[in-house]
Amino acid sequence: MTIDTRALGFGSSERAVYAADPWTTRGRLYQEDGSPTRSDFQRDRDRIVHTTAFRRLKHKTQVFIAQDGDHYRTRLTHTIEVAQIARALARALKLDEDLAEGVALVHDFGHTPFGHTGEDALHEVLLPYGGFDHNAQSLRIVTKLERRYAEFDGINLTWESLEGLVKHNGPLLTADGVGTRGPVPQPILDYCELHDLELASYASLEAQVAAIADDIAYNTHDIDDGLRSGYLTFDMLEEIPFLAGLMAEVRARYPHLEPSRFTHEIMRRQITRMVEDVIGVAQQRLSLLRPESAADIRAADRVIATFSEGMAETDRQIKAMLFKRIYRNPDIMRIRAGAAQIVTDLFAAYMANPKEMQSHYWVDHIAGLSDAPKARHVGDYLAGMTDTYAISAHRRLFDHTPDLR
Numbered sequence: 193m194t195i196d197t198r199a200l201g202f203g204s205s206e207r208a209v210y211a212a213d214p215w216t217t218r219g220r221l222y223q224e225d226g227s228p229t230r231s232d233f234q235r236d237r238d239r240i241v242h243t244t245a246f247r248r249l250k251h252k253t254q255v256f257i258a259q260d261g262d263h264y265r266t267r268l269t270h271t272i273e274v275a276q277i278a279r280a281l282a283r284a285l286k287l288d289e290d291l292a293e294g295v296a297l298v299h300d301f302g303h304t305p306f307g308h309t310g311e312d313a314l315h316e317v318l319l320p321y322g323g324f325d326h327n328a329q330s331l332r333i334v335t336k337l338e339r340r341y342a343e344f345d346g347i348n349l350t351w352e353s354l355e356g357l358v359k360h361n362g363p364l365l366t367a368d369g370v371g372t373r374g375p376v377p378q379p380i381l382d383y384c385e386l387h388d389l390e391l392a393s394y395a396s397l398e399a400q401v402a403a404i405a406d407d408i409a410y411n412t413h414d415i416d417d418g419l420r421s422g423y424l425t426f427d428m429l430e431e432i433p434f435l436a437g438l439m440a441e442v443r444a445r446y447p448h449l450e451p452s453r454f455t456h457e458i459m460r461r462q463i464t465r466m467v468e469d470v471i472g473v474a475q476q477r478l479s480l481l482r483p484e485s486a487a488d489i490r491a492a493d494r495v496i497a498t499f500s501e502g503m504a505e506t507d508r509q510i511k512a513m514l515f516k517r518i519y520r521n522p523d524i525m526r527i528r529a530g531a532a533q534i535v536t537d538l539f540a541a542y543m544a545n546p547k548e549m550q551s552h553y554w555v556d557h558i559a560g561l562s563d564a565p566k567a568r569h570v571g572d573y574l575a576g577m578t579d580t581y582a583i584s585a586h587r588r589l590f591d592h593t594p595d596l597r
Contacts, residue, residue: 193472251578302329328377356399530594
């Protein structure tokens with residue numbers, strides 16, 4: 193992929209005309225005075241970092257349960273890595289770096305304990321009440337569940353940050369109002385009644401770079417953690433031409449490198465090549481679209497920040513390998529079953545006796561609710577748990593807790 197280096201931003205140039213502009217933001221649901229020292233997107237980013245939800249990510253699973261070792265990625269370290277890549281892409285494309293970083297930092301707020309295993313289990317028990325979607329839960333956290341400010345619930349992010357959170361993976365509705373990936377979760381529809389996030393359009397380019405940064409980060413770092421754990425070997429990576437080429441390149445330059453350094457040299461090259469691929473594709477698509485504003489990005493008929501066809505095929509190959517070798521490994525599946533059991537047991541226990549949710553701010557009122565609103569409160573409580581808190585809560589309520597090692 194060819195990159196026009198003369199068109200790159202290096203932190204000192206003006207924002208592009210198609211970048212989101214914090215000085216002309218569409219504003220917040222609850223009007224606030226501006227800051228004399230920070231843009232609205234800077235304030236969004238800073239509010240995200242200071243939330244309880246952000247701190248909880250340090251004890252939430254990315255792939256490997258935290259008990260497996262201190263060096264594996266958690267949801268927090270993954271989020272920080274996504275934010276770094278998103279900011280690098282935003283700078284190169286002359287976007288608003290603070291908005292891109294903010295969307296990256298908030299994108300996983302709604303994840304449950306135990307990663308996608310916990311999400312699947314929580315969705316299953318909540319199906320009679322509308323199910324569970326981590327993206328919708330992220331929106332609930334920043335608009336309702338964080339309780340920090342005197343004048344409003346949530347953290348009152350700008351329209352642009354909320355739009356990026358909800359639509360970073362693309363439009364949720366077609367122009368005819370049909371869900372692009374099935375029905376739109378009800379919490380998102382409910383919020384849009386108050387603050388229309390325009391679900392049928394693409395998000396800003398800042399949100400798009402945050403989304404593709406997520407793919408780059410977890411593709412690379414799940415390989416790194418897979419090699420560390422022993423579920424992956426270098427021979428397995430040879431099955432993917434892109435990775436085989438990177439390994440050949442490293443071996444040619446450093447023929448006697450120790451395995452840990454060899455792994456890092458592969459991973460840094462993988463991130464670099466993928467980032468450069470996205471920049472090249474984005475520049476190409478921008479030259480065809482010729483946007484004159486951020487609105488033109490939203491109105492485009494396709495995503496701007498994405499992989500080339502060749503890199504997209506590599507992305508599919510890597511995901512297939514990770515799914516086969518790690519996510520569906522029998523040892524991981526055993527741990528997943530135990531984690532799912534913990535979530536399912538806790539849901540049943542809290543539905544039967546809501547007072548067991550000892551730290552829930554509304555615990556004294558939940559018992560009198562009907563099943564549907566009670567289930568939503570229980571879901572919120574469970575989704576907010578860290579792995580460690582869920583395990584300790586289960587041990588307190590049950591005689592036997594699955595061993596997740």
